[in-house]
Amino acid sequence: MTQRASFLRRLLSNRSFTIGASLVGLVLLLALLAGVIAPFDPLKGNFRARMMAPSLQHWMGTDQFGRDILSRVLHGARISLQIGFMVAIITALAGVLIGASSGYFRRLDGPLMRLMDAFMAFPSIILAIAVSSVLGASVINVIFALAIAATPHTARIVRASVMVVREMEFVEAARALGAGHARILFRHIMANAMAPLMVRITYVFAVAILNEAVLSFIGVGPPPPAPTFGAIIANGRDFIVAAPWITVAPGLAILVSVLGLNLLGDGLRDVLDPRMSVNTR
């Protein structure tokens, strides 16, 4: 009880966490309410209002089809956050499964980690591009591509913390009481090895949003007309001089989301693992 309360108090008194959480919360709220607050249909063009600069009617202007950029960004936040969230969840599950197995069962360590090394030999964005091009462009495939790209590092991190906790005395004590492998691994070891994973996952979330934009930008992202941050930017790049608002608005949205998630992760890290903290304010 007291432990939980003091943990929350420390989180809330951490400046980077509170700023990050507010930014993420804001983006999340806007994304959730997109259907209600978006002034226009994000997919419906209006030929009488093409390439309009920001105005009172179109706060962020319109694109070459006359679609309202603000509405597209709000709806895009929905898809982009969904992709980021799913990538984070899948990466966490896969990372724990692979990392915990190789950290705990010494026999699996070699094969699993060599496989992860093979994946890590590619820059993760190249890997994501390759997977996405092979699987074909769809939201689901982009999620898988990004998750596959993020899993090896995550598995590494989980493995390292599992190997530390595995040697702790309470693990041996649990074994002496008749605990089985699954019980020891998940209840006793993973429960004590969550901190680095949680920090890593906020980072994966942020990078997934960024990388989704990259994939969309080079044309292997979710297919149009789905408005993701990357798709809106990709669409606007031909008019970047004539109509810069088309690219600036989604760019700012990416900036706010990724910055928020990174600050949130930094704050989490400072509170969960004070030894790793760099800034001491």
Add this chain to the structure above:
Amino acid sequence: MSHATPMLQVQQVTTTLGTGGPEILSAVDISLNSGEVLGVVGESGSGKSMLALSIMGLLPRPIAVSGGEIRLQGRNLLHLQAQELRALRGKDMAMIFQEPMTSLNPVMRVGQQIGEVLRWHRSMQGEAARQEGIALLKRVEMPDPQRQIDAYPHELSGGMRQRVMIAIALAGRPKLLIADEPTTALDVTIQAQILELIRNIQRDDGMSVLLITHDLGVIAEMCDRVAVMYAGRVVEQGAVLDIFDRPAHPYTRGLLASRPKISAGASWLSTIEGTVPAVGQMGAGCSFAPRCAIAGPDCARRPPLREVGVAHQAACVRPFEGAPEPKAETA
């Protein structure tokens, strides 16, 4: 009692570091009757803890038992499947570790940790498990058990954590309790309380206890019989009074002589010169010979453990030789 199957029989157990590697334990023989407290004493590196882990089947790889038998109530533990052995751990035999500060899972409440054992070994859950947990905490004389069952380990002192460890060990109603230096990490006043607690519970339940320690005072206080280990071997075994009054092995005599005595006003404690030979550095002969004052050429062959008195064995070619006249000063 003496003719029944012993609770625990360790016969000629040898453990090696890797297959064919150096021996960590060499042909260790001990036996423990039901309701008996056997002390295992020896200095650091003598193999006491390795013996405990061998019995529990928890030797850290690549250390493994390479020969001998370990029988719990007649059942050879070395022939059991991993699954069967796991079912015995915590139920028929339980273990208390040295470090109460690190032997509890820091992210689980006391009640959950006791509850795990109750669920696995006694199929108790929910409110029944909670009530049993409180009863167990009461049993180990935990103050305010109703409240402490919801405590996290970091909220408890070392002595209280060791009480929790004992409660967890007792949860499966073990017949054999292995206590590996249960009081070494505790304050002296707490040590006495914990020892008394173990002793009382042992008497009430008729549990067998294998007590590992390097503290002869603890042995004198707690044990019925004692096995003295040196460099992975049992060098002397017998009733506590025999060992204290008529130590046969020169190593045992050295251990007894190096205890501080209040009566003797000397400012220097007697010591045993040298150190325990490292694993793999032991010769074919008596491993104590290099440090032994009465060693001779006949010590170049390893002396077997043989009877030197009634239920009193020692592994020495010259038992009792050079021993001072027994004095009536030991407790």
